[in-house]
Amino acid sequence: MKKLVLLASLSFLGLTAAHAANIPEGMGVLPTQVPVPADNPMSTEKVELGKKLYFEPALSKSGQFSCNSCHNLGTWGVDNQKFSIGHQWNRGGRNAPTVLNSAFWSKQFWDGRAPLLEDQAKGPPLNPVEMAADSEEAVVTRLKDAGYTPLFNEVFGKHSLNYDNMAKAIAAFERTLITPHAPFDKFVEGQGSISKAAKRGMFKVAEIGCTSCHSGVLFTNNDFVEFAYGKDEGLKSVTGKAEDDHVFRVQSWRNVAMTAPYFHDGSAATLEEAVDTMAKVQLDTKLSKREIADIVAFLETLTGEAPQVTFPLLPRPTGQALDFKD
Ligand code: HEC
Ligand code: HEC
Numbered sequence: 001m002k003k004l005v006l007l008a009s010l011s012f013l014g015l016t017a018a019h020a021a022n023i024p025e026g027m028g029v030l031p032t033q034v035p036v037p038a039d040n041p042m043s044t045e046k047v048e049l050g051k052k053l054y055f056e057p058a059l060s061k062s063g064q065f066s067c068n069s070c071h072n073l074g075t076w077g078v079d080n081q082k083f084s085i086g087h088q089w090n091r092g093g094r095n096a097p098t099v100l101n102s103a104f105w106s107k108q109f110w111d112g113r114a115p116l117l118e119d120q121a122k123g124p125p126l127n128p129v130e131m132a133a134d135s136e137e138a139v140v141t142r143l144k145d146a147g148y149t150p151l152f153n154e155v156f157g158k159h160s161l162n163y164d165n166m167a168k169a170i171a172a173f174e175r176t177l178i179t180p181h182a183p184f185d186k187f188v189e190g191q192g193s194i195s196k197a198a199k200r201g202m203f204k205v206a207e208i209g210c211t212s213c214h215s216g217v218l219f220t221n222n223d224f225v226e227f228a229y230g231k232d233e234g235l236k237s238v239t240g241k242a243e244d245d246h247v248f249r250v251q252s253w254r255n256v257a258m259t260a261p262y263f264h265d266g267s268a269a270t271l272e273e274a275v276d277t278m279a280k281v282q283l284d285t286k287l288s289k290r291e292i293a294d295i296v297a298f299l300e301t302l303t304g305e306a307p308q309v310t311f312p313l314l315p316r317p318t319g320q321a322l323d324f325k326d
Contacts, residue, residue, distance in 0.1 A: 045155045058324075070096045101179060107222075197294045210278065220249075
């Protein structure tokens with residue numbers, strides 16, 4: 001056993017040394033461990049429950065919308081819409097970001113108004129243009145009627161079916177949705193290659209300073225910066241402070257090739273357009289067509305392996321309809 005570990009770490013060091021020279025500083029392999037808050041430890045049962053809740057349309061007033069409606073796990077955790085469609089065919093005012101790798105972000109939402117996945121998951125069921133449930137109690141009653149009580153009790157103990165635990169279970173499930181083994185990661189590990197164009201793009205983003213914000217192995221510094229573009233006021237809409245005007249979280253480049261359209265307002269239909277705009281707005285740089293193509297080729301190497309998620313069987317009462325009147 002000891003020998004194996006030694007060998008593994010030696011070859012790891014060897015690889016790092018061999019490849020360190022070939023990638024810009026700071027770039028690297030996506031971690032396989034996500035941060036987990038102390039008050040919501042992971043367990044197989046909790047993740048299973050969270051998965052059911054993630055796919056559960058009974059969280060919505062109409063009985064039609066689940067988390068998966070807008071963050072479809074069959075399409076990289078997004079709906080590919082400019083603005084998502086929710087209750088009574090309403091559209092919200094922001095593009096739906098992917099849930100994949102969201103466990104790695106410092107704060108949730110474009111404006112970071114939810115610190116943790118647990119806080120985030122309490123929002124959508126009650127959001128009038130998303131799932132539009134009347135109250136936390138209404139959601140809990142639905143879940144009871146559907147037959148969730150024993151599942152919650154198994155995970156959280158007796159009398160535990162409540163709104164907070166619903167959010168905890170969903171967050172635990174989301175923490176399993178990470179996307180390792182992108183072509184770029186394999187390249188860094190010495191187990192694969194990326195195209196010449198992608199390599200040129202990789203050095204270009206470092207040279208011109210994209211990676212001052214899109215830095216590290218997540219390709220985001222997880223910070224909030226000004227993006228002087230569009231009407232949305234970003235963080236200012238949460239804090240009311242002038243200095244937060246048009247401040248948004250730096251989005252990760254992980255899987256970005258699969259999550260069009262781009263930006264908080266979904267206004268860039270293509271990755272080329274998004275790269276072109278970023279260079280102009282954030283770096284005051286006009287990129288050539290070829291430079292844009294190279295950068296896009298690099299971004300495409302950051303598409304990892306999506307988690308294989310089987311659609312869960314949801315609890316339902318036998319021989320009786322749920323109350324989906326609205
Ligand atoms: C009607 C569409 C819709 C539904 C349903 C929905 N979401 Fe979202 N979700 C969005 C939009 C739009 C945003 C971005 C909002 C913003 O930043 O202001 C978002 C943001 C998020 C984020 C933040 C990701 C990031 O990168 O910051 C997470 C996580 C998330 N949703 C999870 C969920 C979960 C869990 C559910 C179910 C309980 C859910 N969503 C239901 C549309 C939806
Ligand atoms: C000053 C920091 C900063 C720099 C420099 C920067 N970005 Fe960004 N980037 C951001 C922020 C903030 C966002 C989120 C924008 C929003 O709210 O719509 C973003 C979003 C993006 C997106 C869209 C992500 C999505 O999911 O919609 C792409 C693609 C992108 N950047 C690429 C680049 C490229 C390529 C460069 C270099 C040419 C670059 N960025 C330079 C801060 C930066």
